[in-house]
Amino acid sequence: MAYSSKVIDHYENPRNVGSLPKDDVNVGTGLVGAPECGDVMKLQVKVNPDTGVIDDAKFKTFGCGSAIASSSLATEWLKGKTVDQALAIKNTEIVAELSLPPVKIHCSVLAEDAIKAAIADYKKKQAAANRAEQKQPQPTA
Amino acid sequence: MAIKLPIYMDYHATTPADPRVVEAMIPYFTEHFGNAASRNHPFGWEAEEAVEKARKQVADLIGANAKEIVFTSGATESDNLAIKGVAEMYREKGNHIITAVTEHKAVIDTCKRLEKEGYRVTYLPVQKDGRISLDELKAAISDKTILITIMAANNEIGVLQPIAEIGAIAKEKGILFHTDAVQMVGKVPFNVNDLKVDMASLSAHKIYGPKGVGALYVRRRNPRVLLAPIIDGGGHERGMRSGTLNVTGIVGFGKAAELCRQEMASESERLRKLRDYLNDKLHKNLDEIYVNGSVEHRLPHNLNISFAYVEGESLLMGINDVAVSSGSACTSASLEPSYVLKALGAGDDLAHSSIRFGLGRWTTKEEVDYVADKLTHVVTRLREMSPLYELAKEGVDLSTMQWQTEGH
Numbered sequence: 319m320a321y322s323s324k325v326i327d328h329y330e331n332p333r334n335v336g337s338l339p340k341d342d343v344n345v346g347t348g349l350v351g352a353p354e355c356g357d358v359m360k361l362q363v364k365v366n367p368d369t370g371v372i373d374d375a376k377f378k379t380f381g382c383g384s385a386i387a388s389s390s391l392a393t394e395w396l397k398g399k400t401v402d403q404a405l406a407i408k409n410t411e412i413v414a415e416l417s418l419p420p421v422k423i424h425c426s427v428l429a430e431d432a433i434k435a436a437i438a439d440y441k442k443k444q445a446a447a448n449r450a451e452q453k454q455p456q457p458t459a
Numbered sequence: 460m461a462i463k464l465p466i467y468m469d470y471h472a473t474t475p476a477d478p479r480v481v482e483a484m485i486p487y488f489t490e491h492f493g494n495a496a497s498r499n500h501p502f503g504w505e506a507e508e509a510v511e512k513a514r515k516q517v518a519d520l521i522g523a524n525a526k527e528i529v530f531t532s533g534a535t536e537s538d539n540l541a542i543k544g545v546a547e548m549y550r551e552k553g554n555h556i557i558t559a560v561t562e563h564k565a566v567i568d569t570c571k572r573l574e575k576e577g578y579r580v581t582y583l584p585v586q587k588d589g590r591i592s593l594d595e596l597k598a599a600i601s602d603k604t605i606l607i608t609i610m611a612a613n614n615e616i617g618v619l620q621p622i623a624e625i626g627a628i629a630k631e632k633g634i635l636f637h638t639d640a641v642q643m644v645g646k647v648p649f650n651v652n653d654l655k656v657d658m659a660s661l662s663a664h665k666i667y668g669p670k671g672v673g674a675l676y677v678r679r680r681n682p683r684v685l686l687a688p689i690i691d692g693g694g695h696e697r698g699m700r701s702g703t704l705n706v707t708g709i710v711g712f713g714k715a716a717e718l719c720r721q722e723m724a725s726e727s728e729r730l731r732k733l734r735d736y737l738n739d740k741l742h743k744n745l746d747e748i749y750v751n752g753s754v755e756h757r758l759p760h761n762l763n764i765s766f767a768y769v770e771g772e773s774l775l776m777g778i779n780d781v782a783v784s785s786g787s788a789c790t791s792a793s794l795e796p797s798y799v800l801k802a803l804g805a806g807d808d809l810a811h812s813s814i815r816f817g818l819g820r821w822t823t824k825e826e827v828d829y830v831a832d833k834l835t836h837v838v839t840r841l842r843e844m845s846p847l848y849e850l851a852k853e854g855v856d857l858s859t860m861q862w863q864t865e866g867h
Contacts, residue, residue, distance in 0.1 A: 321776070326776075329773070329776055329777075332844060335843065335844045337849065349846065351862065352862030353806075353807070353808035353811070353847060353857060353862070354806065354807030354808050354811070354862075355807075356770055356771075356772075356787060356796065356807075356811040357770070358846050358847055358862070359846070360846035360849075377844075378844050378845060378846040378849060379844060379845070379846065380768060380769070380770050380845045380846055380847045380848075381770050381773065382770055382772035382773050382776075382787075383772065383773050383776040385770075385773075386773060386844070
Protein backbone atom coordinates (compact mmCIF):
# COMPACT_ATOMS: atom_id res chain seq x y z
CA MET A 319 0.00 0.00 0.00
CA ALA A 320 1.42 3.36 -1.00
CA TYR A 321 0.78 6.18 1.44
CA SER A 322 0.40 9.86 0.66
CA SER A 323 3.20 12.11 1.88
CA LYS A 324 0.80 13.68 4.38
CA VAL A 325 -0.06 10.33 5.93
CA ILE A 326 3.63 9.51 6.21
CA ASP A 327 4.33 12.89 7.80
CA HIS A 328 1.62 12.40 10.45
CA TYR A 329 2.80 8.83 11.07
CA GLU A 330 6.41 9.89 11.53
CA ASN A 331 5.67 13.13 13.38
CA PRO A 332 2.30 12.64 15.02
CA ARG A 333 0.85 15.86 16.45
CA ASN A 334 -0.56 15.97 19.95
CA VAL A 335 0.07 12.42 21.10
CA GLY A 336 -0.77 11.99 24.76
CA SER A 337 -3.49 12.12 27.35
CA LEU A 338 -5.43 14.81 29.21
CA PRO A 339 -6.77 14.25 32.74
CA LYS A 340 -9.97 12.36 31.98
CA ASP A 341 -11.68 13.33 35.26
CA ASP A 342 -11.34 17.06 34.54
CA VAL A 343 -14.84 18.47 34.00
CA ASN A 344 -13.56 20.52 31.06
CA VAL A 345 -12.07 17.48 29.30
CA GLY A 346 -14.10 15.28 26.99
CA THR A 347 -12.83 11.80 26.07
CA GLY A 348 -13.88 9.70 23.10
CA LEU A 349 -12.77 6.07 22.80
CA VAL A 350 -13.98 4.43 19.59
CA GLY A 351 -13.25 1.30 17.56
CA ALA A 352 -12.31 -2.16 18.80
CA PRO A 353 -9.06 -4.11 19.02
CA GLU A 354 -10.44 -7.03 17.01
CA CYS A 355 -11.27 -4.65 14.16
CA GLY A 356 -7.70 -3.41 14.16
CA ASP A 357 -8.49 0.20 15.08
CA VAL A 358 -8.96 1.95 18.42
CA MET A 359 -8.81 5.73 18.76
CA LYS A 360 -8.79 7.75 21.94
CA LEU A 361 -9.34 11.44 21.32
CA GLN A 362 -9.58 14.09 24.03
CA VAL A 363 -10.51 17.76 23.98
CA LYS A 364 -10.04 20.37 26.68
CA VAL A 365 -12.59 23.17 26.43
CA ASN A 366 -12.18 26.64 27.89
CA PRO A 367 -15.36 27.04 29.98
CA ASP A 368 -15.49 30.80 29.50
CA THR A 369 -15.17 30.91 25.72
CA GLY A 370 -16.39 27.43 24.65
CA VAL A 371 -13.23 27.13 22.54
CA ILE A 372 -11.13 23.93 22.42
CA ASP A 373 -7.80 24.88 24.00
CA ASP A 374 -6.10 21.55 23.70
CA ALA A 375 -6.58 18.19 22.00
CA LYS A 376 -4.69 14.91 22.39
CA PHE A 377 -4.93 11.47 20.86
CA LYS A 378 -3.67 7.93 21.11
CA THR A 379 -4.39 5.45 18.33
CA PHE A 380 -3.97 1.72 17.81
CA GLY A 381 -4.35 1.26 14.09
CA CYS A 382 -2.77 1.50 10.69
CA GLY A 383 -0.85 4.54 9.43
CA SER A 384 -3.99 6.09 7.99
CA ALA A 385 -5.79 5.75 11.33
CA ILE A 386 -2.88 7.40 13.13
CA ALA A 387 -2.77 10.20 10.55
CA SER A 388 -6.56 10.74 10.68
CA SER A 389 -6.58 11.17 14.44
CA SER A 390 -3.41 13.27 14.45
CA LEU A 391 -4.93 15.59 11.84
CA ALA A 392 -8.19 15.75 13.81
CA THR A 393 -6.40 17.05 16.92
CA GLU A 394 -4.70 19.71 14.82
CA TRP A 395 -8.02 20.87 13.41
CA LEU A 396 -9.81 20.80 16.78
CA LYS A 397 -7.55 23.27 18.52
CA GLY A 398 -9.01 26.78 18.41
CA LYS A 399 -12.43 25.62 17.24
CA THR A 400 -15.62 26.04 19.25
CA VAL A 401 -17.48 22.90 20.24
CA ASP A 402 -20.07 23.50 17.52
CA GLN A 403 -17.42 24.07 14.87
CA ALA A 404 -15.74 20.83 15.95
CA LEU A 405 -18.97 18.91 15.49
CA ALA A 406 -19.12 20.16 11.92
CA ILE A 407 -15.85 18.41 10.92
CA LYS A 408 -16.68 15.77 8.32
CA ASN A 409 -14.76 12.60 7.60
CA THR A 410 -14.72 13.52 3.91
CA GLU A 411 -12.57 16.55 4.74
CA ILE A 412 -10.04 14.22 6.41
CA VAL A 413 -10.13 11.91 3.36
CA ALA A 414 -9.43 14.87 1.07
CA GLU A 415 -6.67 16.37 3.22
CA LEU A 416 -4.80 13.04 3.60
CA SER A 417 -5.64 11.65 0.12
CA LEU A 418 -6.91 8.44 1.72
CA PRO A 419 -7.67 5.57 -0.69
CA PRO A 420 -11.16 3.95 -0.60
CA VAL A 421 -10.05 1.06 1.65
CA LYS A 422 -8.92 3.58 4.28
CA ILE A 423 -12.06 5.70 4.42
CA HIS A 424 -13.14 3.85 7.56
CA CYS A 425 -10.14 5.45 9.33
CA SER A 426 -11.56 8.92 8.67
CA VAL A 427 -15.02 7.79 9.78
CA LEU A 428 -13.51 6.56 13.01
CA ALA A 429 -11.79 9.92 13.54
CA GLU A 430 -15.09 11.75 13.05
CA ASP A 431 -16.75 9.34 15.49
CA ALA A 432 -13.96 10.01 17.99
CA ILE A 433 -14.49 13.80 17.77
CA LYS A 434 -18.24 13.38 18.28
CA ALA A 435 -17.71 10.96 21.18
CA ALA A 436 -15.23 13.30 22.89
CA ILE A 437 -17.57 16.26 22.61
CA ALA A 438 -20.58 14.23 23.74
CA ASP A 439 -18.56 13.18 26.79
CA TYR A 440 -17.61 16.81 27.48
CA LYS A 441 -21.25 17.93 27.22
CA LYS A 442 -22.41 15.13 29.48
CA LYS A 443 -19.86 16.08 32.12
CA GLN A 444 -20.82 19.75 31.88
CA ALA A 445 -24.52 18.93 32.26
CA ALA A 446 -23.78 16.74 35.28
CA ALA A 447 -21.64 19.48 36.81
CA ASN A 448 -24.41 22.03 36.25
CA ARG A 449 -26.98 19.80 37.86
CA ALA A 450 -24.70 19.27 40.81
CA GLU A 451 -24.30 23.02 41.15
CA GLN A 452 -28.08 23.61 41.10
CA LYS A 453 -28.57 21.02 43.80
CA GLN A 454 -26.33 22.99 46.15
CA PRO A 455 -28.54 24.73 48.74
CA GLN A 456 -28.89 28.41 47.76
CA PRO A 457 -27.59 30.79 50.42
CA THR A 458 -30.51 32.71 51.89
CA ALA A 459 -30.38 36.49 51.71
CA MET B 460 29.84 -4.87 7.05
CA ALA B 461 27.50 -2.32 5.54
CA ILE B 462 23.92 -3.46 5.26
CA LYS B 463 22.16 -3.17 1.95
CA LEU B 464 18.64 -1.83 2.31
CA PRO B 465 15.88 -2.84 1.94
CA ILE B 466 16.37 -6.13 3.76
CA TYR B 467 14.45 -9.14 2.47
CA MET B 468 13.04 -11.26 5.31
CA ASP B 469 9.98 -12.69 3.57
CA TYR B 470 11.38 -15.98 2.28
CA HIS B 471 8.03 -17.76 2.80
CA ALA B 472 6.48 -15.57 0.12
CA THR B 473 9.18 -16.30 -2.40
CA THR B 474 12.94 -16.68 -2.68
CA PRO B 475 15.39 -15.20 -5.14
CA ALA B 476 16.71 -17.72 -7.64
CA ASP B 477 20.16 -18.97 -6.71
CA PRO B 478 22.71 -17.74 -9.31
CA ARG B 479 23.77 -21.37 -9.83
CA VAL B 480 20.16 -22.13 -10.75
CA VAL B 481 20.00 -19.28 -13.25
CA GLU B 482 23.28 -20.39 -14.79
CA ALA B 483 21.91 -23.89 -15.32
CA MET B 484 18.77 -22.52 -16.97
CA ILE B 485 20.29 -20.09 -19.47
CA PRO B 486 21.31 -22.54 -22.24
CA TYR B 487 17.75 -23.87 -22.34
CA PHE B 488 16.33 -20.56 -23.49
CA THR B 489 18.41 -20.33 -26.65
CA GLU B 490 20.79 -23.19 -27.51
CA HIS B 491 18.69 -26.08 -26.23
CA PHE B 492 15.25 -24.69 -26.89
CA GLY B 493 13.60 -27.89 -28.06
CA ASN B 494 10.18 -29.18 -27.11
CA ALA B 495 10.63 -32.12 -24.76
CA ALA B 496 7.75 -33.84 -26.55
CA SER B 497 9.51 -33.75 -29.95
CA ARG B 498 10.51 -37.39 -30.21
CA ASN B 499 12.03 -37.36 -33.68
CA HIS B 500 14.97 -34.95 -33.61
CA PRO B 501 17.93 -34.02 -31.39
CA PHE B 502 16.39 -30.73 -30.27
CA GLY B 503 13.58 -32.63 -28.60
CA TRP B 504 15.90 -35.31 -27.25
CA GLU B 505 18.13 -32.71 -25.57
CA ALA B 506 15.16 -31.05 -23.93
CA GLU B 507 13.74 -34.38 -22.81
CA GLU B 508 17.09 -35.40 -21.36
CA ALA B 509 17.27 -32.15 -19.38
CA VAL B 510 13.73 -32.65 -18.08
CA GLU B 511 14.47 -36.22 -17.02
CA LYS B 512 17.61 -35.12 -15.20
CA ALA B 513 15.59 -32.49 -13.33
CA ARG B 514 12.88 -35.03 -12.58
CA LYS B 515 15.50 -37.20 -10.89
CA GLN B 516 16.92 -34.23 -8.97
CA VAL B 517 13.48 -33.28 -7.63
CA ALA B 518 12.64 -36.92 -6.84
CA ASP B 519 15.91 -37.37 -4.96
CA LEU B 520 15.12 -34.41 -2.72
CA ILE B 521 12.00 -36.19 -1.40
CA GLY B 522 13.10 -39.81 -1.62
CA ALA B 523 10.83 -40.58 -4.55
CA ASN B 524 11.26 -42.31 -7.89
CA ALA B 525 11.67 -39.95 -10.86
CA LYS B 526 8.62 -41.50 -12.51
CA GLU B 527 6.49 -40.27 -9.61
CA ILE B 528 7.11 -36.58 -10.36
CA VAL B 529 4.53 -34.67 -12.42
CA PHE B 530 5.64 -31.17 -13.38
CA THR B 531 3.07 -28.41 -13.08
CA SER B 532 2.95 -24.61 -13.21
CA GLY B 533 3.30 -24.37 -9.44
CA ALA B 534 1.98 -25.65 -6.15
CA THR B 535 -1.47 -24.13 -6.58
CA GLU B 536 -1.93 -26.25 -9.68
CA SER B 537 -0.44 -29.25 -7.88
CA ASP B 538 -2.93 -28.87 -5.01
CA ASN B 539 -5.80 -28.55 -7.49
CA LEU B 540 -4.65 -31.59 -9.46
CA ALA B 541 -4.21 -33.77 -6.37
CA ILE B 542 -7.54 -32.91 -4.76
CA LYS B 543 -9.75 -32.62 -7.83
CA GLY B 544 -7.95 -35.51 -9.50
CA VAL B 545 -8.60 -37.86 -6.59
CA ALA B 546 -12.13 -36.58 -6.08
CA GLU B 547 -13.08 -37.39 -9.63
CA MET B 548 -11.15 -40.65 -9.94
CA TYR B 549 -12.41 -42.14 -6.67
CA ARG B 550 -15.96 -40.74 -6.80
CA GLU B 551 -17.49 -44.21 -6.71
CA LYS B 552 -15.52 -45.12 -3.61
CA GLY B 553 -16.63 -42.12 -1.62
CA ASN B 554 -17.22 -38.40 -1.50
CA HIS B 555 -15.61 -37.28 1.75
CA ILE B 556 -12.40 -35.27 2.08
CA ILE B 557 -10.63 -34.24 5.30
CA THR B 558 -8.50 -31.11 5.50
CA ALA B 559 -7.71 -28.43 8.10
CA VAL B 560 -8.72 -24.82 8.65
CA THR B 561 -5.14 -23.51 8.41
CA GLU B 562 -4.46 -24.89 4.94
CA HIS B 563 -3.35 -22.70 2.07
CA LYS B 564 -6.16 -21.15 0.02
CA ALA B 565 -5.18 -23.39 -2.90
CA VAL B 566 -6.43 -26.32 -0.81
CA ILE B 567 -9.30 -24.63 1.05
CA ASP B 568 -10.83 -23.05 -2.03
CA THR B 569 -10.44 -26.25 -4.05
CA CYS B 570 -12.29 -28.12 -1.32
CA LYS B 571 -14.99 -25.44 -1.24
CA ARG B 572 -15.54 -25.86 -4.96
CA LEU B 573 -15.88 -29.62 -4.53
CA GLU B 574 -18.46 -29.05 -1.79
CA LYS B 575 -20.59 -27.21 -4.34
CA GLU B 576 -20.32 -30.28 -6.55
CA GLY B 577 -21.69 -32.56 -3.87
CA TYR B 578 -18.56 -33.64 -2.00
CA ARG B 579 -18.44 -33.46 1.78
CA VAL B 580 -15.42 -31.80 3.39
CA THR B 581 -14.34 -31.82 7.04
CA TYR B 582 -12.17 -28.85 8.00
CA LEU B 583 -10.32 -29.96 11.13
CA PRO B 584 -9.65 -27.25 13.70
CA VAL B 585 -6.13 -26.77 15.03
CA GLN B 586 -4.95 -26.66 18.62
CA LYS B 587 -3.37 -23.60 20.19
CA ASP B 588 0.02 -24.67 18.85
CA GLY B 589 -1.31 -24.79 15.27
CA ARG B 590 -1.28 -28.59 14.94
CA ILE B 591 -4.29 -30.77 14.26
CA SER B 592 -5.38 -33.35 16.81
CA LEU B 593 -4.85 -36.92 15.60
CA ASP B 594 -7.86 -38.06 17.63
CA GLU B 595 -10.04 -35.55 15.84
CA LEU B 596 -8.63 -36.75 12.53
CA LYS B 597 -9.47 -40.38 13.38
CA ALA B 598 -12.94 -39.39 14.52
CA ALA B 599 -13.58 -37.56 11.25
CA ILE B 600 -12.79 -40.59 9.08
CA SER B 601 -15.74 -42.48 7.64
CA ASP B 602 -16.12 -45.24 5.07
CA LYS B 603 -16.79 -42.52 2.51
CA THR B 604 -13.44 -40.77 3.11
CA ILE B 605 -11.27 -40.88 0.00
CA LEU B 606 -8.65 -38.23 0.76
CA ILE B 607 -6.86 -36.57 3.65
CA THR B 608 -5.05 -33.37 2.66
CA ILE B 609 -3.00 -31.72 5.40
CA MET B 610 -0.09 -29.38 4.78
CA ALA B 611 3.40 -30.31 5.91
CA ALA B 612 4.41 -26.86 7.19
CA ASN B 613 2.25 -23.76 7.44
CA ASN B 614 3.21 -20.78 5.31
CA GLU B 615 2.38 -18.20 7.99
CA ILE B 616 3.44 -19.74 11.28
CA GLY B 617 5.86 -22.38 10.00
CA VAL B 618 4.24 -25.04 12.19
CA LEU B 619 4.95 -28.62 11.15
CA GLN B 620 1.97 -30.97 11.18
CA PRO B 621 2.45 -34.56 12.43
CA ILE B 622 2.76 -35.80 8.86
CA ALA B 623 4.24 -39.22 9.65
CA GLU B 624 1.43 -39.95 12.11
CA ILE B 625 -1.22 -38.75 9.66
CA GLY B 626 0.42 -40.86 6.94
CA ALA B 627 0.26 -43.93 9.17
CA ILE B 628 -3.42 -43.36 9.99
CA ALA B 629 -4.28 -42.84 6.30
CA LYS B 630 -2.40 -45.98 5.31
CA GLU B 631 -4.08 -48.08 7.98
CA LYS B 632 -7.49 -46.93 6.82
CA GLY B 633 -6.69 -47.22 3.12
CA ILE B 634 -7.26 -43.52 2.48
CA LEU B 635 -5.06 -41.47 0.14
CA PHE B 636 -2.94 -38.80 1.80
CA HIS B 637 -1.91 -35.58 0.06
CA THR B 638 0.28 -32.91 1.63
CA ASP B 639 1.08 -29.41 0.47
CA ALA B 640 4.78 -29.63 1.25
CA VAL B 641 5.80 -26.34 -0.36
CA GLN B 642 7.25 -24.72 2.76
CA MET B 643 8.92 -27.83 4.17
CA VAL B 644 10.62 -29.48 1.20
CA GLY B 645 14.17 -28.26 0.68
CA LYS B 646 14.30 -26.74 4.18
CA VAL B 647 14.18 -29.81 6.41
CA PRO B 648 14.29 -33.52 5.57
CA PHE B 649 11.14 -34.76 3.84
CA ASN B 650 10.88 -38.36 2.62
CA VAL B 651 7.68 -39.60 1.02
CA ASN B 652 8.27 -43.16 2.15
CA ASP B 653 9.18 -42.40 5.75
CA LEU B 654 6.18 -40.10 6.00
CA LYS B 655 3.83 -42.43 4.06
CA VAL B 656 2.71 -39.63 1.80
CA ASP B 657 0.80 -40.55 -1.39
CA MET B 658 0.90 -37.11 -3.02
CA ALA B 659 2.94 -33.99 -2.27
CA SER B 660 2.81 -30.51 -3.81
CA LEU B 661 6.12 -28.76 -4.42
CA SER B 662 7.12 -25.36 -5.73
CA ALA B 663 10.41 -24.23 -7.28
CA HIS B 664 10.34 -20.59 -6.27
CA LYS B 665 10.20 -21.40 -2.55
CA ILE B 666 13.51 -23.26 -2.81
CA TYR B 667 15.61 -20.72 -4.74
CA GLY B 668 14.33 -21.82 -8.14
CA PRO B 669 12.28 -19.93 -10.73
CA LYS B 670 8.61 -18.96 -10.43
CA GLY B 671 5.99 -20.65 -12.58
CA VAL B 672 7.08 -24.23 -12.06
CA GLY B 673 6.13 -26.81 -9.48
CA ALA B 674 5.48 -30.50 -9.16
CA LEU B 675 3.12 -33.05 -7.76
CA TYR B 676 4.59 -36.22 -6.36
CA VAL B 677 2.18 -39.06 -7.20
CA ARG B 678 2.89 -42.46 -5.64
CA ARG B 679 3.17 -45.27 -8.18
CA ARG B 680 3.37 -48.25 -5.92
CA ASN B 681 1.67 -49.36 -2.72
CA PRO B 682 -0.73 -47.86 -3.53
CA ARG B 683 -0.68 -46.74 -7.13
CA VAL B 684 -2.47 -43.39 -7.12
CA LEU B 685 -4.66 -42.60 -10.10
CA LEU B 686 -5.63 -39.04 -10.91
CA ALA B 687 -8.15 -37.62 -13.33
CA PRO B 688 -6.41 -34.75 -15.16
CA ILE B 689 -7.74 -31.23 -14.76
CA ILE B 690 -6.10 -29.99 -17.97
CA ASP B 691 -6.86 -31.86 -21.17
CA GLY B 692 -4.56 -31.93 -24.15
CA GLY B 693 -1.58 -33.77 -25.55
CA GLY B 694 -1.26 -36.26 -22.71
CA HIS B 695 2.06 -35.06 -21.31
CA GLU B 696 3.27 -36.20 -17.89
CA ARG B 697 1.71 -39.67 -18.14
CA GLY B 698 -1.59 -38.07 -19.07
CA MET B 699 -1.90 -36.32 -15.75
CA ARG B 700 -0.88 -32.86 -16.92
CA SER B 701 -1.06 -31.88 -20.55
CA GLY B 702 0.83 -28.91 -21.91
CA THR B 703 4.30 -28.34 -23.34
CA LEU B 704 6.81 -28.66 -20.55
CA ASN B 705 8.44 -25.52 -19.19
CA VAL B 706 11.90 -26.89 -19.89
CA THR B 707 13.93 -23.92 -18.62
CA GLY B 708 11.84 -23.71 -15.46
CA ILE B 709 12.09 -27.44 -14.88
CA VAL B 710 15.88 -27.38 -15.33
CA GLY B 711 16.05 -24.58 -12.75
CA PHE B 712 13.76 -26.48 -10.39
CA GLY B 713 16.00 -29.54 -10.67
CA LYS B 714 19.14 -27.58 -9.95
CA ALA B 715 17.48 -25.82 -7.02
CA ALA B 716 16.39 -29.18 -5.59
CA GLU B 717 19.91 -30.57 -5.94
CA LEU B 718 21.41 -27.58 -4.12
CA CYS B 719 18.88 -27.90 -1.31
CA ARG B 720 19.63 -31.58 -0.92
CA GLN B 721 23.35 -30.87 -0.66
CA GLU B 722 23.16 -27.81 1.58
CA MET B 723 20.01 -28.35 3.64
CA ALA B 724 21.67 -29.66 6.77
CA SER B 725 24.11 -26.77 7.20
CA GLU B 726 21.70 -24.15 5.91
CA SER B 727 18.85 -25.10 8.23
CA GLU B 728 21.19 -25.15 11.22
CA ARG B 729 22.55 -21.71 10.38
CA LEU B 730 19.03 -20.31 9.93
CA ARG B 731 17.75 -21.92 13.12
CA LYS B 732 20.49 -20.16 15.08
CA LEU B 733 19.75 -16.83 13.42
CA ARG B 734 16.01 -17.24 13.97
CA ASP B 735 16.50 -18.10 17.64
CA TYR B 736 18.83 -15.14 17.98
CA LEU B 737 16.17 -12.83 16.51
CA ASN B 738 13.51 -14.26 18.80
CA ASP B 739 15.71 -14.00 21.92
CA LYS B 740 16.74 -10.46 21.13
CA LEU B 741 13.16 -9.29 20.60
CA HIS B 742 12.05 -10.96 23.84
CA LYS B 743 14.93 -9.31 25.69
CA ASN B 744 14.04 -5.86 24.37
CA LEU B 745 10.24 -5.93 24.52
CA ASP B 746 7.56 -7.16 26.91
CA GLU B 747 4.25 -8.68 25.87
CA ILE B 748 5.30 -10.24 22.61
CA TYR B 749 4.06 -13.70 21.73
CA VAL B 750 5.25 -16.33 19.29
CA ASN B 751 2.30 -17.67 17.27
CA GLY B 752 2.24 -21.44 16.93
CA SER B 753 4.43 -24.22 18.25
CA VAL B 754 8.06 -23.30 18.86
CA GLU B 755 9.08 -26.95 18.98
CA HIS B 756 7.37 -28.21 15.82
CA ARG B 757 8.41 -25.42 13.52
CA LEU B 758 10.44 -24.67 10.42
CA PRO B 759 13.90 -23.45 11.44
CA HIS B 760 13.69 -20.25 9.40
CA ASN B 761 10.23 -19.08 10.48
CA LEU B 762 9.21 -16.70 13.24
CA ASN B 763 5.72 -15.27 13.65
CA ILE B 764 5.28 -12.85 16.54
CA SER B 765 2.39 -10.77 17.83
CA PHE B 766 3.44 -7.46 19.33
CA ALA B 767 0.55 -6.74 21.71
CA TYR B 768 -1.11 -3.30 21.57
CA VAL B 769 0.52 -2.41 18.25
CA GLU B 770 -1.28 -2.80 14.93
CA GLY B 771 0.59 -4.75 12.27
CA GLU B 772 0.35 -2.38 9.35
CA SER B 773 1.55 0.61 11.35
CA LEU B 774 4.43 -1.60 12.44
CA LEU B 775 5.28 -2.46 8.84
CA MET B 776 5.16 1.23 7.98
CA GLY B 777 7.77 1.92 10.64
CA ILE B 778 10.10 -0.76 9.30
CA ASN B 779 9.60 0.06 5.64
CA ASP B 780 13.16 -0.85 4.76
CA VAL B 781 12.51 -4.42 5.90
CA ALA B 782 10.39 -6.75 3.79
CA VAL B 783 8.26 -8.89 6.10
CA SER B 784 4.54 -9.58 6.14
CA SER B 785 1.74 -9.10 8.63
CA GLY B 786 -1.40 -11.03 9.47
CA SER B 787 -3.20 -7.75 9.95
CA ALA B 788 -6.32 -7.10 7.92
CA CYS B 789 -5.02 -3.79 6.71
CA THR B 790 -2.31 -5.43 4.64
CA SER B 791 -4.74 -7.49 2.64
CA ALA B 792 -7.65 -6.61 0.41
CA SER B 793 -10.08 -8.69 2.45
CA LEU B 794 -10.07 -6.49 5.59
CA GLU B 795 -10.08 -9.71 7.59
CA PRO B 796 -7.09 -10.61 9.73
CA SER B 797 -5.19 -13.83 9.06
CA TYR B 798 -7.50 -16.85 9.23
CA VAL B 799 -4.52 -18.94 10.30
CA LEU B 800 -3.83 -16.83 13.40
CA LYS B 801 -7.56 -16.65 14.17
CA ALA B 802 -7.67 -20.44 14.04
CA LEU B 803 -5.09 -20.60 16.84
CA GLY B 804 -7.66 -18.88 19.05
CA ALA B 805 -5.30 -16.11 20.05
CA GLY B 806 -7.92 -13.41 19.46
CA ASP B 807 -8.32 -11.05 16.55
CA ASP B 808 -6.40 -8.28 18.30
CA LEU B 809 -3.24 -10.38 18.38
CA ALA B 810 -3.79 -11.45 14.78
CA HIS B 811 -3.81 -7.76 13.87
CA SER B 812 -0.51 -7.28 15.71
CA SER B 813 1.51 -10.01 14.04
CA ILE B 814 4.61 -10.03 11.87
CA ARG B 815 5.93 -13.02 9.92
CA PHE B 816 9.68 -13.25 9.51
CA GLY B 817 11.06 -15.64 6.92
CA LEU B 818 14.83 -16.05 6.96
CA GLY B 819 16.71 -17.50 4.03
CA ARG B 820 19.87 -18.35 2.18
CA TRP B 821 21.21 -14.80 2.14
CA THR B 822 20.06 -13.60 5.57
CA THR B 823 22.99 -12.33 7.68
CA LYS B 824 23.43 -11.74 11.40
CA GLU B 825 23.89 -8.03 10.66
CA GLU B 826 20.50 -7.98 9.00
CA VAL B 827 18.89 -9.76 11.94
CA ASP B 828 20.44 -7.21 14.32
CA TYR B 829 19.19 -4.34 12.21
CA VAL B 830 15.66 -5.77 12.09
CA ALA B 831 15.56 -6.49 15.84
CA ASP B 832 16.83 -3.00 16.75
CA LYS B 833 14.51 -1.24 14.37
CA LEU B 834 11.49 -3.24 15.52
CA THR B 835 12.28 -2.52 19.15
CA HIS B 836 12.39 1.18 18.41
CA VAL B 837 9.18 1.20 16.37
CA VAL B 838 7.18 -1.00 18.76
CA THR B 839 8.21 1.20 21.68
CA ARG B 840 7.21 4.35 19.82
CA LEU B 841 3.87 2.93 18.68
CA ARG B 842 3.05 1.66 22.16
CA GLU B 843 3.58 5.18 23.48
CA MET B 844 0.77 6.26 21.20
CA SER B 845 -1.40 3.18 21.73
CA PRO B 846 -4.54 3.66 23.84
CA LEU B 847 -4.58 -0.10 24.41
CA TYR B 848 -1.11 -0.11 25.91
CA GLU B 849 -2.13 2.79 28.17
CA LEU B 850 -5.28 0.99 29.32
CA ALA B 851 -3.38 -2.23 29.93
CA LYS B 852 -0.77 -0.40 32.00
CA GLU B 853 -3.62 1.12 34.04
CA GLY B 854 -4.66 -2.43 34.82
CA VAL B 855 -7.75 -2.54 32.60
CA ASP B 856 -8.62 -5.97 31.25
CA LEU B 857 -9.09 -5.26 27.54
CA SER B 858 -11.00 -8.46 26.94
CA THR B 859 -13.83 -7.42 29.26
CA MET B 860 -14.17 -3.90 27.92
CA GLN B 861 -17.20 -2.84 25.92
CA TRP B 862 -16.01 -1.68 22.52
CA GLN B 863 -17.99 0.39 20.13
CA THR B 864 -17.84 -1.86 17.12
CA GLU B 865 -20.98 -1.09 15.16
CA GLY B 866 -20.38 0.15 11.69
CA HIS B 867 -16.74 -0.90 11.54
